[in-house]
Amino acid sequence: MQNLIYYSPLILTLIAGLISILKQKGIAEFISAAISLYVLVAALVILKNPDFHSNYLFIDNISKLMIFTVASIYAATVIYSISYVKYIKNPLFHKNHYFVWINLFAFTMFFSVMVNNLGLLWVGIEATTITSALLIAIEGKKDSIEATWRYILIVSCGLIISLLGTIFIYGELHSLNIVQANFSAVGDKIIVIGSLLAIVGYGTKAGIFPMHTWLPDVHGKAPSPVSAIFSGVLLPVALYGVYRVSHLHYSDEIRNFMFVLGFLTVIVSSLLMTVQKFYKRLYAYSSMENMGIVLIGIALGGRALTGALIIIVAHAFAKSAVFYLTGNILIRFNDTKIKNVKGLIKKMPFTAYCLFFAVLAATGAPPFATFFGEIMIFSKLISIHGWVLALILGVFIAIAFISANYYTGLMIFTEKEKDIKERKSLVNYIPLINVILAFGTIFYIKFFI
């Protein structure tokens, strides 16, 4: 009975999903908000509790941190969505069903980061595709439906590679239990091949090069709260899968492979960021760049892994704030092009200031926690691979930083053209809270890791 708290995120999100099926006005919103806040409290309690291993669950420090991150962004997204869904003009399905899917989506993410079985981890990550697909398409526009189909197809095919990898891992270890599997492999090549395949597959879901193509489409076309939860926590949940399979066996091949993939992801995303015309796609590539950096952190291990965890938490808060704010802009401007959004500072000052700081936080500007995370990764990178690689990586991160902030600046600090007013809603404070939490990550993270 005392272990029930560990199961509560799974049970409660499932209950919230089921209750939201009811079509009574307001019930889905109320239940989802109440349960998401309760789950956030439960996540905080789990953070303080000791590790927990059972036949079904495996909760160590990394899992706890992921549970906390998922719970935070889930709660913020549900509350923000209550106000946002009103602006969806012709939803594909009843608005209550939006909450059904978002609760089930949270359930599958919690399941993925808590389960004590590499096979079920795969099942959980694949299930996130099912539960999130219709959330992308809810606005019923031609391009959002096309993006949804691309998402289903590319991610599912990528995850097939992970399935193959997981079967290899099972063939070598004769068990998929994470407790038994951790660092138990004896250096057979089969486990290395299995891990590499699984990393490629989970990398697809995390937006890692070369199978990242679904990511900007989906982030660009999904409703803003959905983009926020995708960018903030879905990508890190997939990287959690990468982390688990890469820790079955200590191998330089696996680490170098992850390092190269992460490096290429940073290069590709930062170069693509320079030519973006649409602001949501720009921020999507920024998420991809951050996931590349996190993958490098996982590959390097040690303090770089700590840096990667800091980035995951801080980026989740910062980037979700960015996407909530793009929601505010989209509602008022009704345009996704960067050049058509001008004079935010005069027309929507609250959104403008929040966006300015949120983008700084997401792109790793000091004194935000992402900056300190990057510094930790850099110091490990220099000690392992030397200055040259660190310098090259630094240049590309700088390109991404300048691109994101330059385009954001174009939207904020230009002359006003349209007569637009700030949206008045209490949920506007969610991005502000998230930016503050992103800033504060560096102070509270030490209690968790």
Place this chain on the structure above:
Amino acid sequence: MDVEKIFLLTACLMILLNVFIQWQVYIKKNIITFSINSLILAFFLLLLGYEKGEKTLYLIAILTIIVRVVFIPRFMIVRLSKDHWREREIYPIMGTASAIICSILVVILGYIVYTFTLYDFLKIRSGALPIAIILQGLFLIISKRNTFVQLIGYMIMENGVLLFGAKLFPGLPLIFEAGIVLDLIGIVMISEIVNRLRENYVPEELEDIEELKG
């Protein structure tokens, strides 16, 4: 009973059926062929279970028959019969002859890739066949516009992976298999909903959508 020979026969039959799916333009025939493809896989699992004395393999075979042979193909055919215009691939990217040649080339590619990579570790020559099936599934997705056929391509990939797993490492945990099947059902259902919506907008050819580039 020689499991190796039965495996070779199973894999070769599946490859041939995949070539058939590749050039066939009638979607209903493709769905039925996929169902037969899965049935062959299920038979192999049953025989393997009998040979190895593994009860799990029997259960997995039964699960395969229920879901991949009966339920999903039936679901797809029922959906198909509601819109007659979806019964045929209207604008195939590739002609019949080139589709057959490419599908066979993909098999050869699978063999080469396997020989130079995984064979070194696994030391089982026939392991190339499931890899060829996976690549055929992938090629089907790339080379077709019809979303039903793309979905069949995805399921062929999964069949290839299951065949590979059954041959090399028999006895995957049942809970894992059950999870895979549940996910597959979910993917098929969701894909059907999305495709229905998608075809309302883009019935024949996809337009260029500016915002989904770059």
